[in-house]
Amino acid sequence: MDKYFVYLGVVxxxxxxxxxxxxxxxxxxxxxxLGAGAVGTKTMVLIIVIGLVFNRLxxxxxxxxxxxxxxxxxxxxxxxxxxxxxPRGGR
Amino acid sequence: xAWNFVLGNIIVxxxxxxxxxxxxxxxxxxxxxxxxxxxxxxxTLGVILTTLGLIVHxxxxxxxxxxxxxxxxxxxxxxxxxxxxxxxxxxxxxxPWFKRDAPAPQGCPTDVDSCPVEDILEPKDDD
Numbered sequence: 001m002d003k004y005f006v007y008l009g010v011v012x013x014x015x016x017x018x019x020x021x022x023x024x025x026x027x028x029x030x031x032x033x034l035g036a037g038a039v040g041t042k043t044m045v046l047i048i049v050i051g052l053v054f055n056r057l058x059x060x061x062x063x064x065x066x067x068x069x070x071x072x073x074x075x076x077x078x079x080x081x082x083x084x085x086x087p088r089g090g091r
Numbered sequence: 092x093a094w095n096f097v098l099g100n101i102i103v104x105x106x107x108x109x110x111x112x113x114x115x116x117x118x119x120x121x122x123x124x125x126x127x128x129x130x131x132x133x134x135t136l137g138v139i140l141t142t143l144g145l146i147v148h149x150x151x152x153x154x155x156x157x158x159x160x161x162x163x164x165x166x167x168x169x170x171x172x173x174x175x176x177x178x179x180x181x182x183x184x185x186x187p188w189f190k191r192d193a194p195a196p197q198g199c200p201t202d203v204d205s206c207p208v209e210d211i212l213e214p215k216d217d218d
Contacts, residue, residue, distance in 0.1 A: 004100055011107060018114035022126070030123050030180045034130060037172060038117055041134045042110055044165070045141050048158075052145070061157045068164055075172035083179035 005052045012046045033078050040071035099148030106140030109133050122188035123180055131173030138165045 019042075022035035044064050051060025116129025142162040149155040 008103065008107060015111050015114050019117050022117050028123060028185060030176060030185060031126065033176060034127055035117060038113060038130045038134055041138055041169060045110065045138055048145060057154050061154060061161065065161055068161065068168070072168040072172050076175055079175040079179040083182045
């Protein structure tokens with residue numbers, strides 16, 4: 001049954017690489033920030049799965065909570081900052 | 092094999108599927124607003140289902156209480172963050188994507204391309 005979570009971690013690590021395309025090629029800054037938020041959300045799940053594989057779930061859940069707070073605050077701060085500026089490039 | 096292992100693995104697999112759907116939508120869709128639509132909801136549902144599956148997997152422990160708190164927190168903040176980013180994009184004047192030869196929206200004199208973005212999307216009596 002532990003094998004299942006190892007495979008799930010591998011699948012999540014592959015899924016994390018898909019939004020990197022949007023971070024690198026996104027036409028506007030908002031697209032890049034959206035991709036960064038998506039990567040952060042998937043990383044939270046990956047950290048919990050790593051905690052299950054290492055049998056240290058209590059410690060890794062605290063790390064995940066801190067990561068969720070940082071992800072949210074970062075998105076809000078960038079949204080506040082970008083609301084005052086004109087977007088460059090894109091449609 | 093206990094029943095909660097099987098049920099938890101099924102729910103966690105469904106959550107991983109929704110995370111994959113959110114990632115693919117982020118790459119495939121045509122403009123920022125539709126990408127926010129794809130990833131804001133699918134990722135939230137994916138995290139919620141994954142955490143719920145792990146709660147079923149764990150049973151009633153302190154870890155499952157902390158996972159439930161994480162579920163509530165992500166369910167509140169992930170849509171709020173996406174909404175704040177989308178609102179910032181609208182305030183900054185990012186134009187949404189329209190179909191070619193789309194009819195002019197209400198309040199626009201001629202066509203979509205010459206209409207300012209606040210006339211398309213913002214109501215007139217906003218603050």
